[in-house]
Amino acid sequence: MARQNSSLTWVFFLILVLALAVFGVGVLLAAQARGWEMLAAGGIAVVLVLGLWALSLSVQNAHQHALRRLEDAVSPVHERLQQISVLLNLISEQQLISERAKSVAFREKDLEAIRRAVREDIARQDWEAALVLVSDIETAFGYRQEAQRLREEIEGYRSEQVRREVDNAVALIDRYCREEQWNQAWREAERLGRLFPDDPQVQGLPRDIEARRQGFKKHLLDSWQEAVAAHDVDGSIEILKKLDLYLTPSEAESMQDTARRVFKDKMQSLGQQFTLAVKNRQWAEAVQIGETLIRDFPNALMSREVAARLPLLRQRMNEPQAAGV
Structure with a gap:
């Protein structure tokens, strides 16, 4: 602003010098009686330049006064804005800290919620769901050792549950075999095979059932031979009725003569x-x-x-x- 005022001052000064020069020339011409026009023009120019200069100075003073008043009015606002800016920066930093604190707090709550969910899934014997949650503990929270420990724990519970269920089913199959309910025994073995196809004991159940069936069949055949040899007609017939469920067509054909003789004796x-x-x-x-x-x-x-x-x-x-x- 000062440089601008200085420039205007020099402009008006130069114009005034020119106006005075014109006025001086007019005075000389008037003194020589060569006309008053130049003198009048020079006088008017001097008056106009001085008037405009004074007006310019007045406007500049008024402008500077207005600027000072504006600065005085704006200065508190500017200071207040600076204070608000500092306060906002402080609030932003505190908010960031608060968000981080909340994130840590929520992270702990989420982790505890997942841990509880894992325990609930274990209690419900929902092993797959529990393992999925354990993977979240490892990937989302980074607790690899805890995840590995939980996997081992889940596997232990699952193995225990599988063993208990297999043992109960094996006991049921044993009862079916002792009662000669072979079809029920095989159906139970097939059910276990669908549930636990990788269990070695379950894989061997059909073979064990057939071995017991063949053993019982052999026992009946031996008893049949003994009853026939002892001429125990009633005993032979009872054994033969049981054997009917075990004999193959060729075996039944080989026993026909003896069976006819037994039934003839019975009749x-x-x-x-x-x-x-x-x-x-x-x-x-x-x-x-x-x-x-x-x-x-x-x-x-x-x-x-x-x-x-x-x-x-x-x-x-x-x-x-x-x-x-």
Whole structure:
């Protein structure tokens, strides 16, 4: 602003010098009676220059005064803005610190929440979900050792649960085998195989069941041979009924002759018992033996003969004398 005022002063000074020069020339011309025009022009120029210079100085003074007033008015605002700027910077720094503190606090809360969720998944035996959360602990929070420890713990719980379930199923399969419920035993083994396909004990269950089945079959065959050798007709038939579930077609064919002989002996034994009961007038017993004979040997000639006699035997069985009245 000072340089601008100095420039204006020099401009007006030069113009004033020129106006005075014109005025001086006008004075000389007027003194020589050569005309008053130059003198008038010079006088007017001097007056205009002085007037404009004075006006310019007045405007400059007013402008400077206004600037000083504006500076006086703006200075407190500027200082206040500087104070506000400093305060905002301080608040920003504190906010940043607060956000970091919150982040640390929330990080701890999130970590504790994940740890609780892992425990809940373990309690529910949801091993896959628990392992996913453990991976979050490692990747999101960087706790590799804790994640590894939790994985080992989860694997231990899972192995224990698998072993307990396998042991219970094996006990059930053992009961099925002892009760000769082989189909149920195989179905249970298949179920375990779908649940735990990599477990060695589970993989061997079908083989173990078949081995026990074959062992039981061998025991029945040995008992059959012993009963036949001892002429235990009833025992032989009972064993043969059980063997029917185990024999292959070729094995059954090889036993047909012996089985026919056993059943023939059984039929003859029933026939003898029937005859003896009729002879002793034991009508109820005779009817019971006759019905058994007909049921077990429906196509035999002896059965047809007994069936023809049963109506009379039932009639006698129902007579008062037969009842001992």
